[in-house]
Amino acid sequence: MVEEDITEEITRSGISEPIKEIPGQEDVMQPKRYPIKSYLGPLSIAKREFTANMKSVRMVVLMLLFVLAVLGGAYGISGLSTSTTSLPEVEVLAWAVLEDDDGMGYPDDLLVLITDGSGTPRPNVKVEYVDYEEDEDDVFFEGNSNSNGAVVVNNITYAMLGTYSIRVTYEGEEIDRARTSYALELSPKPAYVLAHVLDLDDDNVEDDVLVMVTDGDGIPIADVEVSLSASNYHNNGTTDAKGTVTFRNLMAGEGDPFMGFSPKKYDVEITHSGSISTNTLYIYQDDESMTSLFEFEGPDEIIYFVASVFIMMLGPIIAISLSFDSITKEKLQRSMDFLLSRPMGRRGIIVGKFLGILSAIALPVTAINLLAVVVISSVTNKSPTGSLVAGFLVYTVVFIAIYILLQQIFSTLAKTTGTAILSGIAIWLIFNMFWSLISIAAGAAMGYQLGSDAWIKMNNQIGLMNPSGSYQLALAYLLPVEGEVSILGVPGWLPPVVMAVWLVVMFLLATEIFVRKADS
Amino acid sequence: MIETRGLTKNFNGFCAVDRIDLTVKKGDIFGFLGPNGAGKTTTIRMLTTILSPTSGTASVCGHDIISESIEVRRLIGLMPESPGFYENMSALSILQFYAEFYGIPKNERKKKSAELLEIMGLGDFMKKKIKTYSHGMRKRVALAQALINDPELLILDEPTGGLDPQGSYSFRQMIRGLRDRGMTVFLSSHILPEVQQLCNRVGIINHGRIVAVDTIENLANRIVARGKRNIFVTGEGITAPMLDEVARLQGIMGIQPYETGINFVADSQFDLAPEINRILVTGGARVRSIYLSEPTLEDIFLSLTGDEERG
Ligand SMILES: Nc1ncnc2c1ncn2[C@@H]1O[C@H](COP(=O)(O)OP(=O)(O)OP(=O)(O)O)[C@@H](O)[C@H]1O
Ligand SMILES: [Mg+2]
DSSP: OHHHHHHHHSOOOSSSSOOOOOOOSHHHHSOOOOOOOTTHHHHHHHHHHHHHHHHSHHHHHHHHHHIIIIIHHHHHHHHHHHHHHTSOSOEEEEEEEOOOOSSSSSOOOEEEEEEOTTSOBOOSOEEEEEEOOSSSOEEEEEEEOOTTSEEEEOOOOTTHHHHOEEEEEETTEEEOOOOOOBOOEETTTTEEEEEEEEOTTOSSOOOEEEEEEEETTSOBOOSOEEEEEETTEEEEEEOOTTSEEEEOOTTTTSSBTTTBOOOEEEEEEEEETTEEEEEEEEEOOOHHHHTHHHHTOSHHHHHHHIIIIIIHHHHHHHHHHHHTTTTHHHHHTTOHHHHHTSSSOHHHHHHHHHHHHHHHHHHHHHHHHHHHHHHHHHHHTSOOOHHHHHHHHHHHHHHHHHHHHHHHHHHHHOSSHHHHHHHHHHHHHIIIIIHHHHHHHHHHHHTOOTTSHHHHHHHHHHHTTSHHHHHHHHHHTTSOOOSOOGGGSSOTTHHHHHHHHHHHHHHHHHHHHHHHHTTO | OEEEEEEEEEETTEEEEEEEEEEEOTTOEEEEEOOTTSSHHHHHHHHTTSSOOSEEEEEETTEETTTTHHHHHHHEEEEOSSOOOOTTSBHHHHHHHHHHTTTOOHHHHHHHHHHHHHHTTOTTTTTSBGGGOOHHHHHHHHHHHHTTTOOSEEEEESTTTTOOHHHHHHHHHHHHHHHHTTOEEEEEESOHHHHHHHOSEEEEEETTEEEEEEEHHHHHHHHHHHOEEEEEEEEEOOOHHHHHHHHTSTTEEEEEEOSSOEEEEEETTSOOHHHHHHHHHHTTOEEEEEEEOOOOHHHHHHHHHOGGGGO
């Protein structure tokens, strides 16, 4: 054969060996065939996609970023939060100017009560009555709280009243937390009512009232009837052996706990040894508790913050970065025809790729998230709410899954890898940044004031429509804020449902578009 | 094995494949011949169920390409025109990956993949990443992966494109070997000699239409009967009177002088080379070489479709 002569003259180059003769013909005639199960194709694509992504430089870079943001964030914020909450658990609960008991013509004694955040008296706390001077402070009085947490400063001169103030030092740290008090003189025996608004039940809302009834030396008086009433509220109680009675969650159902309440007026009525006295009490949140969300009072808030700030930004970026070329690359490197000619449904290709990318992201992300929870609870020394942790782990994966599918749609439709990634980034910008412009514009159109309750409700409702917003809201509902949360403007079950709808719709869209466009 | 009826594909109004009817029988090595852009790849993509036809039907391995596409894919092996691979994977792992789709058990996947790559002469390379492979090596991987499921029908889109003569020869040997094992082979090409050497039956496509389906011998006869042939002569002392004399020969259709020599276009029915040689030599010219070119694909189309096809 002429052909063979030619080939013999040609020196072999490139490949060391020529193609060999095919061995034995017998086994060939009956090729072994195995049953084809519909999961085979998607599974092998998923496995390949998983390994390829796990080995990629991209993954390493993204996970480094994620670790920095989530673990770094969790650690940093936990540290921050403990440094504020580890401040001595001491409050100058109230101070009241006492009666004129030495005939000076004006009340010249001062009663100071020192308690912790829940109203329990703190003995042995250093209290000073001091005039702050530039060189050396002028200390008029210095003493420690007694077993009732009380200190009485006697014989203040008239001149001191304007310039001198209380200084409390506890474990070497100065506490500047003197709060407004409501002192009420009761007859027949000198007695004082000190009412204060606190967060007694630790729900991050300062809407609990502690009323303490003491005599002029801070000795508690028991069995005093106290009633608290407002237009839509009425409650009463009797002081216990510590002289205290508490009223909780006065603000349930009013205003946005994250945005603050409007002040509200209560009438306090005290019946003591047959005589009745009344006074007025205003309940409002002071500046400290207004920002309680950003003060990270506990591990729950830190988890919420890490999720709604860091993961909300980074999650989509990770999803986009690992899936923008999942289809375009297959087309451009011309390996798509190999997949399209395998015995499997076309949907299986995109499903397999989706599952592969998702598991490659979900695995390290969930591990890092779990680690963040561990870091947060060990640094704050408090364990977070279980449902929030579960929601945090699950919703984050669902959130990322939605963005993978979104990006896969673009990767299928785009002719070039550049267009694919640009579309993904555009969607990310729209959902995470420009979306709030819609509520600002809508708020302006409706005449709502920015930050008002009505606007916040609308903002939440508009935010709910996009995956990032629904992720954030779904987590917000898992924060253990007591009382009504319908305040947020959407029912609590809705955000997770919206996320599920996004997931399902994107899945159906991605597979449908792929089935139609894979061969183009 | 393959049976098409009025198979058609339009791309936005442009008809790439126009109502083709083809029959490929079991055991055939069927050559699908046509110039660039004729519609070969488009036809193959429809037969392999990658592309859905605009109209018409086809059955491959006894299954409809639309309603039973998965069954079709299970029984065929495809070597695409310009195959691409996951560059960071080795040939061995790529083959094992593709084997998974057919439900082949794990240990057999590995054994089979290694065996195929061994046969392809890639034994020493199979664990190296594809990105280190040359074009010819990639072609071999592409052929190997098409065989991973022991297909009944092997569809090859320009299998020897871009290969050196030895590579092409190896491929042809391989394809013959597969035929001997009972495989049916459908291959596209625009190189006539290659198809002549390999195929028992040939279909010719041009502008999306089938212009001929026949055995090689019949086609060759038809071409020779109606085609033309180039006779290229080099030498010194060829003068105008000699050319005039040649021009008067029956069957001479044109004379094209080039710097390197003179091309005589002759009707292939006449054996004119000896006659031309005689005229030149007796006229006193020194003839160095006479080269008879094979009929080109274009010649075949011209001869098969007539001159109206030229427009
Ligand atoms: N996806 C597509 N969209 C639009 N036109 C296409 C598409 N694929 C192929 N074509 C057109 O269809 C015609 C046939 O193309 P095809 O690739 O089938 O030719 P071919 O015979 O394989 O050519 P070659 O020998 O160059 O491989 C060409 O004109 C091509 O431009
Ligand atoms: Mg082609």
